[in-house]
Amino acid sequence: xxxxxxxxxxxxxxxxxxxxxxxxxxxxxxxxxxxxxxxxxxxxxxxxxxxxxxxxxxxxxxxxxxxxxxxxxxxxxxxxxxxxxxxxxxxxxxxxxxxxxxxxxxxxxxxxxxxxxxxxxxxxxxxxxxxxxxxxxxxxxxxxxxxxxxxxxxxxxxxxxxxxxxxxxxxxxxxxxxxxxxxxxxxxxxxxxxxxxxxxxxxxxxxxxxxxxxxxxxxx
Numbered sequence: 001x002x003x004x005x006x007x008x009x010x011x012x013x014x015x016x017x018x019x020x021x022x023x024x025x026x027x028x029x030x031x032x033x034x035x036x037x038x039x040x041x042x043x044x045x046x047x048x049x050x051x052x053x054x055x056x057x058x059x060x061x062x063x064x065x066x067x068x069x070x071x072x073x074x075x076x077x078x079x080x081x082x083x084x085x086x087x088x089x090x091x092x093x094x095x096x097x098x099x100x101x102x103x104x105x106x107x108x109x110x111x112x113x114x115x116x117x118x119x120x121x122x123x124x125x126x127x128x129x130x131x132x133x134x135x136x137x138x139x140x141x142x143x144x145x146x147x148x149x150x151x152x153x154x155x156x157x158x159x160x161x162x163x164x165x166x167x168x169x170x171x172x173x174x175x176x177x178x179x180x181x182x183x184x185x186x187x188x189x190x191x192x193x194x195x196x197x198x199x200x201x202x203x204x205x206x207x208x209x210x211x212x213x214x215x216x217x218x219x220x
Contacts, residue, residue, distance in 0.1 A: 004036050007048040011035070015050050016071045026075045029101035030067060037122055038094040039064060052207050055091050055115060062091055062115065063207040065154060069177075070095060074152065076188055076201055077175045079103050083149035086167065088138050089209045093119030093131075095154050100128045107145045108133045111210065139211040141167045148172055155209030156180045165189060165196045177204045 012031050021027065036047040043053055052063040074095075079085060083103040090096045090108035092115055099106045100123075108123075110116040113135050120133045134142055139161050141151070146167040153160070153176040160176055168174060174189040186204040190197055 002045055004034060004044075004047070008035065011048045011050075011067050015066075015068045019068045019072055021071045021075050023075045025102055026071060029074075029098045030071055032101060033094065033097045034126070035064075035067065035094060037126065038092040038097075061207075062089075062112065063155070064091060064094055065206055069204055069206050070098070070154075072202065072204070073175050073177070073186060074098060074102070076186060077150045077152055077173055079150050084146075086142060086146065086148045086151045087154065088141065088151065088164070089154040090119055090133065091115050091154065093123050093128075093133065095152060096131050096133070097123060097126060097128050099152060100131050103130075103150070105130045106132075107142055107148075109136055109138060109142050110134075111136065111138050137211055138209055139163070143167050150174070153177075153209065156184055156206050157209055157212030158214035159212065160187075160189065161212070165191065168196070177206050180208055181205055 036044040039047050039053055050066055052066050055062045055064055079102040085099050085103045085106045087096045087099055087106050087108040090110045096106050096108040116133050116135045123131050141164045147169040149169055149172050151174040156177045168191040172191045177184045177186050179185055184205045185200045186202050188199050188201055
């Protein structure tokens with residue numbers, strides 16, 4: 001029988017803290033949320049390994065991001081208690097649950113209906129009552145619930161659409177990994193009035209999200 005609580009504390013102490021995650025609120029959130037609740041029964045013994053875990057879905061391949069990378073991205077977002085957060089590509093809802101411990105409310109967007117259904121059910125079971133899961137195209141965001149103080153994109157993208165940046169409040173932040181594999185870089189976008197700037201913060205390799213592929217132009 002696996003001691004999941006002990007496995008969770010080991011994850012925080014051996015994977016997250018050594019990765020320059022020092023925000024106590026972020027550490028507490030990862031310590032509290034049971035990662036095993038967001039994977040299949042067959043995967044629960046693997047829930048706390050330092051790897052991305054595949055999630056069953058009907059369309060493109062989707063993954064639960066490794067805690068080491070996710071925690072560093074969450075810390076980068078600088079989420080405050082009164083913030084409204086958009087979680088793009090929530091999968092089965094783990095990132096949404098973690099974010100819900102840091103802010104006022106989380107709007108989770110998922111393109112896969114089966115994953116969205118799992119996320120909704122699990123979040124209800126865990127009492128994450130400041131969250132809502134919506135099904136839709138990830139690259140479009142959800143402007144009707146915005147603007148947002150922070151947007152968290154839960155996977156690698158080729159580029160961030162202007163549509164998403166426009167959904168940030170003045171002073172809002174968007175965190176994302178641009179590029180895949182060794183080319184992946186965590187970026188922090190910030191909005192100041194009508195101007196949005198971006199800073200490359202650290203190298204980061206995570207699995208890609210569907211819908212953010214760069215269009216390939218014609219070549220001659």
